[in-house]
Amino acid sequence: MPYIQDNEKSIRTPLGRARNHGSAQGGTHHWWMQRITSIALIPLVIWLLSCLDCLLTPSFEQTVMWLNNPFVAVTIALFVIVGFYHASTGIQVVIEDYIHCKSAKITALMLTHFTFFAMAVACLFSLLVINFKTNPFSIPMQEVGIIE
Protein backbone atom coordinates (compact mmCIF):
# COMPACT_ATOMS: atom_id res chain seq x y z
CA MET A 1 0.00 0.00 0.00
CA PRO A 2 1.54 3.35 -1.00
CA TYR A 3 2.23 5.59 1.93
CA ILE A 4 0.95 9.12 1.37
CA GLN A 5 2.72 11.83 3.27
CA ASP A 6 0.45 13.64 5.68
CA ASN A 7 1.50 17.17 4.80
CA GLU A 8 -0.41 20.39 5.21
CA LYS A 9 -0.66 21.02 1.47
CA SER A 10 -2.91 18.04 0.85
CA ILE A 11 -6.61 18.80 0.81
CA ARG A 12 -7.53 15.14 1.06
CA THR A 13 -9.31 14.08 4.19
CA PRO A 14 -7.94 11.20 6.26
CA LEU A 15 -10.92 9.09 5.19
CA GLY A 16 -10.27 9.88 1.55
CA ARG A 17 -6.68 8.81 1.92
CA ALA A 18 -7.59 5.54 3.60
CA ARG A 19 -10.37 4.57 1.17
CA ASN A 20 -9.76 1.97 -1.51
CA HIS A 21 -6.48 0.88 -0.02
CA GLY A 22 -8.27 -2.04 1.59
CA SER A 23 -7.20 -3.62 4.83
CA ALA A 24 -5.01 -6.57 5.57
CA GLN A 25 -8.12 -8.21 7.05
CA GLY A 26 -6.02 -9.65 9.80
CA GLY A 27 -5.72 -6.83 12.29
CA THR A 28 -6.86 -8.83 15.28
CA HIS A 29 -5.66 -12.28 14.27
CA HIS A 30 -2.34 -12.10 16.08
CA TRP A 31 -3.89 -10.64 19.23
CA TRP A 32 -6.70 -13.20 19.21
CA MET A 33 -4.33 -16.17 18.76
CA GLN A 34 -2.22 -14.88 21.65
CA ARG A 35 -5.36 -14.89 23.85
CA ILE A 36 -6.46 -18.38 22.72
CA THR A 37 -3.01 -19.86 23.31
CA SER A 38 -2.76 -18.09 26.70
CA ILE A 39 -5.98 -19.71 27.89
CA ALA A 40 -5.05 -23.12 26.52
CA LEU A 41 -1.67 -22.87 28.24
CA ILE A 42 -3.13 -22.34 31.72
CA PRO A 43 -3.98 -26.01 32.46
CA LEU A 44 -0.99 -27.24 30.44
CA VAL A 45 1.62 -25.29 32.40
CA ILE A 46 -0.01 -26.08 35.75
CA TRP A 47 0.40 -29.76 34.87
CA LEU A 48 3.94 -29.07 33.67
CA LEU A 49 4.89 -27.34 36.93
CA SER A 50 3.48 -30.23 38.92
CA CYS A 51 5.96 -32.61 37.25
CA LEU A 52 9.05 -30.43 36.97
CA ASP A 53 10.84 -33.06 38.98
CA CYS A 54 10.35 -35.55 36.12
CA LEU A 55 13.27 -33.91 34.35
CA LEU A 56 15.70 -34.53 37.19
CA THR A 57 15.04 -37.71 39.12
CA PRO A 58 13.61 -40.58 37.08
CA SER A 59 16.04 -42.99 35.46
CA PHE A 60 16.22 -43.41 31.69
CA GLU A 61 13.98 -46.48 31.80
CA GLN A 62 11.43 -44.77 34.04
CA THR A 63 11.39 -41.74 31.73
CA VAL A 64 10.77 -43.90 28.65
CA MET A 65 7.95 -45.72 30.47
CA TRP A 66 6.44 -42.45 31.63
CA LEU A 67 6.52 -40.93 28.14
CA ASN A 68 4.84 -44.08 26.84
CA ASN A 69 1.73 -43.21 28.80
CA PRO A 70 -0.68 -41.79 26.19
CA PHE A 71 -1.99 -39.13 28.57
CA VAL A 72 1.53 -37.90 29.25
CA ALA A 73 2.57 -38.01 25.59
CA VAL A 74 -0.55 -36.20 24.38
CA THR A 75 -0.32 -33.53 27.08
CA ILE A 76 3.32 -32.85 26.26
CA ALA A 77 2.48 -32.73 22.54
CA LEU A 78 -0.28 -30.21 23.22
CA PHE A 79 2.06 -28.10 25.31
CA VAL A 80 4.65 -28.19 22.53
CA ILE A 81 2.20 -27.12 19.82
CA VAL A 82 0.45 -24.40 21.82
CA GLY A 83 3.47 -23.24 23.83
CA PHE A 84 5.87 -22.93 20.92
CA TYR A 85 3.27 -21.05 18.90
CA HIS A 86 2.61 -18.66 21.80
CA ALA A 87 6.36 -18.25 22.32
CA SER A 88 7.32 -17.49 18.73
CA THR A 89 4.41 -15.12 18.15
CA GLY A 90 5.23 -13.52 21.52
CA ILE A 91 8.86 -12.99 20.54
CA GLN A 92 7.60 -11.57 17.24
CA VAL A 93 5.93 -8.70 19.11
CA VAL A 94 9.11 -7.99 21.05
CA ILE A 95 11.14 -7.91 17.81
CA GLU A 96 8.62 -5.63 16.11
CA ASP A 97 8.79 -3.25 19.07
CA TYR A 98 12.57 -2.99 19.37
CA ILE A 99 14.13 -3.64 15.96
CA HIS A 100 13.37 -0.84 13.52
CA CYS A 101 15.82 -1.54 10.71
CA LYS A 102 13.66 -3.36 8.17
CA SER A 103 16.17 -5.96 6.97
CA ALA A 104 17.32 -6.77 10.51
CA LYS A 105 13.71 -7.04 11.61
CA ILE A 106 12.73 -9.44 8.84
CA THR A 107 15.85 -11.56 9.44
CA ALA A 108 15.16 -11.73 13.18
CA LEU A 109 11.51 -12.64 12.61
CA MET A 110 12.40 -15.43 10.20
CA LEU A 111 15.11 -16.83 12.45
CA THR A 112 12.71 -16.81 15.40
CA HIS A 113 9.89 -18.58 13.61
CA PHE A 114 12.22 -21.09 11.93
CA THR A 115 13.96 -21.91 15.23
CA PHE A 116 10.78 -22.40 17.25
CA PHE A 117 9.14 -24.39 14.48
CA ALA A 118 12.18 -26.65 14.17
CA MET A 119 12.33 -27.17 17.95
CA ALA A 120 8.62 -28.04 18.05
CA VAL A 121 9.04 -30.59 15.24
CA ALA A 122 12.04 -32.08 17.03
CA CYS A 123 9.94 -32.48 20.20
CA LEU A 124 6.97 -34.04 18.42
CA PHE A 125 9.17 -36.36 16.39
CA SER A 126 10.98 -37.45 19.56
CA LEU A 127 7.66 -38.23 21.21
CA LEU A 128 6.72 -40.40 18.23
CA VAL A 129 10.06 -42.21 18.28
CA ILE A 130 9.79 -42.82 22.02
CA ASN A 131 6.23 -44.10 21.74
CA PHE A 132 6.50 -46.24 18.66
CA LYS A 133 10.03 -47.58 18.80
CA THR A 134 9.48 -49.00 22.26
CA ASN A 135 6.87 -51.26 23.65
CA PRO A 136 7.30 -51.54 27.40
CA PHE A 137 4.75 -54.30 27.69
CA SER A 138 6.03 -56.99 25.40
CA ILE A 139 9.31 -56.28 23.64
CA PRO A 140 12.32 -55.62 25.86
CA MET A 141 13.66 -52.16 25.07
CA GLN A 142 17.07 -53.61 24.25
CA GLU A 143 15.61 -55.34 21.21
CA VAL A 144 14.32 -52.16 19.66
CA GLY A 145 17.61 -50.38 20.15
CA ILE A 146 16.52 -47.81 22.72
CA ILE A 147 18.76 -49.36 25.36
CA GLU A 148 22.23 -50.46 24.34
Next chain:
Amino acid sequence: MAKQRPLSPHLQVYKPQLTSMMSIMHRITGFALAVGLIVPTWWLVSVTQGPDAFMQFQEFMRGPVGLSLLAGWAFSLIYHLLNGLRHLMWDTGRGLTLPEVYRSGWLVILGSVIVTAALLYSAYN
Protein backbone atom coordinates in the same frame (compact mmCIF):
# COMPACT_ATOMS: atom_id res chain seq x y z
CA MET B 1 10.18 16.15 6.95
CA ALA B 2 9.07 14.96 10.35
CA LYS B 3 7.00 17.44 12.27
CA GLN B 4 8.66 19.04 15.28
CA ARG B 5 6.28 17.58 17.78
CA PRO B 6 7.20 17.49 21.45
CA LEU B 7 8.74 14.14 22.34
CA SER B 8 7.96 12.21 25.46
CA PRO B 9 10.80 12.32 27.99
CA HIS B 10 13.24 9.45 28.05
CA LEU B 11 12.38 6.36 30.03
CA GLN B 12 15.15 7.03 32.56
CA VAL B 13 13.50 10.18 33.94
CA TYR B 14 10.32 8.37 34.91
CA LYS B 15 10.01 7.23 38.49
CA PRO B 16 9.74 3.43 38.46
CA GLN B 17 6.17 2.43 39.18
CA LEU B 18 4.65 -0.92 40.08
CA THR B 19 2.59 -0.89 36.89
CA SER B 20 5.44 -0.24 34.46
CA MET B 21 7.82 -2.59 36.27
CA MET B 22 5.29 -5.43 36.18
CA SER B 23 4.60 -4.78 32.53
CA ILE B 24 8.25 -5.07 31.54
CA MET B 25 8.60 -8.11 33.83
CA HIS B 26 5.86 -9.85 31.84
CA ARG B 27 7.90 -9.29 28.70
CA ILE B 28 11.20 -10.35 30.29
CA THR B 29 9.72 -13.52 31.78
CA GLY B 30 7.99 -14.35 28.47
CA PHE B 31 11.28 -13.96 26.63
CA ALA B 32 13.17 -16.03 29.21
CA LEU B 33 10.51 -18.75 29.07
CA ALA B 34 10.72 -18.87 25.30
CA VAL B 35 14.51 -19.22 25.35
CA GLY B 36 14.13 -21.82 28.11
CA LEU B 37 12.06 -24.05 25.81
CA ILE B 38 15.43 -25.36 24.63
CA VAL B 39 15.55 -27.46 27.86
CA PRO B 40 12.44 -29.61 27.28
CA THR B 41 13.55 -29.94 23.64
CA TRP B 42 16.95 -31.21 24.69
CA TRP B 43 15.28 -33.53 27.20
CA LEU B 44 12.95 -35.18 24.67
CA VAL B 45 15.62 -35.46 21.99
CA SER B 46 18.11 -36.94 24.48
CA VAL B 47 15.66 -39.72 25.33
CA THR B 48 15.65 -40.79 21.67
CA GLN B 49 19.46 -40.79 21.67
CA GLY B 50 19.76 -43.40 24.41
CA PRO B 51 20.83 -43.60 28.06
CA ASP B 52 24.19 -41.84 27.66
CA ALA B 53 22.74 -38.71 26.09
CA PHE B 54 19.96 -38.78 28.66
CA MET B 55 22.44 -39.02 31.56
CA GLN B 56 24.38 -36.10 30.11
CA PHE B 57 21.18 -34.04 30.15
CA GLN B 58 20.35 -35.02 33.73
CA GLU B 59 23.88 -34.37 34.94
CA PHE B 60 23.72 -30.85 33.55
CA MET B 61 20.25 -30.17 34.95
CA ARG B 62 21.21 -31.48 38.40
CA GLY B 63 24.30 -29.31 38.50
CA PRO B 64 24.32 -25.79 39.98
CA VAL B 65 23.79 -24.15 36.58
CA GLY B 66 20.93 -26.47 35.63
CA LEU B 67 19.17 -26.16 38.97
CA SER B 68 19.42 -22.35 38.94
CA LEU B 69 18.07 -22.23 35.40
CA LEU B 70 15.21 -24.52 36.35
CA ALA B 71 14.36 -22.45 39.44
CA GLY B 72 14.48 -19.24 37.38
CA TRP B 73 12.33 -20.81 34.68
CA ALA B 74 9.79 -21.98 37.28
CA PHE B 75 9.58 -18.52 38.84
CA SER B 76 9.24 -16.90 35.40
CA LEU B 77 6.47 -19.30 34.46
CA ILE B 78 4.53 -18.72 37.67
CA TYR B 79 4.85 -14.94 37.44
CA HIS B 80 3.96 -14.95 33.72
CA LEU B 81 1.02 -17.28 34.36
CA LEU B 82 -0.44 -15.17 37.19
CA ASN B 83 0.22 -11.86 35.44
CA GLY B 84 -1.15 -13.39 32.22
CA LEU B 85 -4.39 -14.11 34.09
CA ARG B 86 -4.35 -10.43 35.07
CA HIS B 87 -4.01 -9.48 31.40
CA LEU B 88 -6.89 -11.77 30.46
CA MET B 89 -9.04 -10.22 33.19
CA TRP B 90 -8.29 -6.76 31.78
CA ASP B 91 -9.26 -8.01 28.32
CA THR B 92 -12.76 -8.65 29.63
CA GLY B 93 -12.88 -5.05 30.80
CA ARG B 94 -12.61 -5.83 34.49
CA GLY B 95 -10.23 -4.55 37.15
CA LEU B 96 -9.10 -1.49 35.24
CA THR B 97 -9.39 1.23 37.90
CA LEU B 98 -6.12 2.36 39.41
CA PRO B 99 -6.71 0.91 42.91
CA GLU B 100 -7.74 -2.42 41.37
CA VAL B 101 -4.70 -2.48 39.10
CA TYR B 102 -2.43 -1.97 42.09
CA ARG B 103 -4.27 -4.54 44.17
CA SER B 104 -4.07 -7.24 41.49
CA GLY B 105 -0.44 -6.27 40.91
CA TRP B 106 0.60 -6.87 44.50
CA LEU B 107 -1.49 -10.05 44.51
CA VAL B 108 0.44 -11.37 41.50
CA ILE B 109 3.81 -10.54 43.10
CA LEU B 110 2.84 -12.11 46.41
CA GLY B 111 1.34 -15.14 44.67
CA SER B 112 4.41 -15.70 42.47
CA VAL B 113 6.78 -15.63 45.44
CA ILE B 114 4.63 -17.95 47.57
CA VAL B 115 3.86 -20.47 44.81
CA THR B 116 7.48 -20.56 43.62
CA ALA B 117 8.78 -21.04 47.17
CA ALA B 118 6.26 -23.83 47.81
CA LEU B 119 7.07 -25.54 44.51
CA LEU B 120 10.84 -25.42 44.99
CA TYR B 121 10.48 -26.54 48.60
CA SER B 122 8.42 -29.56 47.62
CA ALA B 123 10.72 -30.37 44.69
CA TYR B 124 13.96 -30.22 46.66
CA ASN B 125 12.66 -32.16 49.65
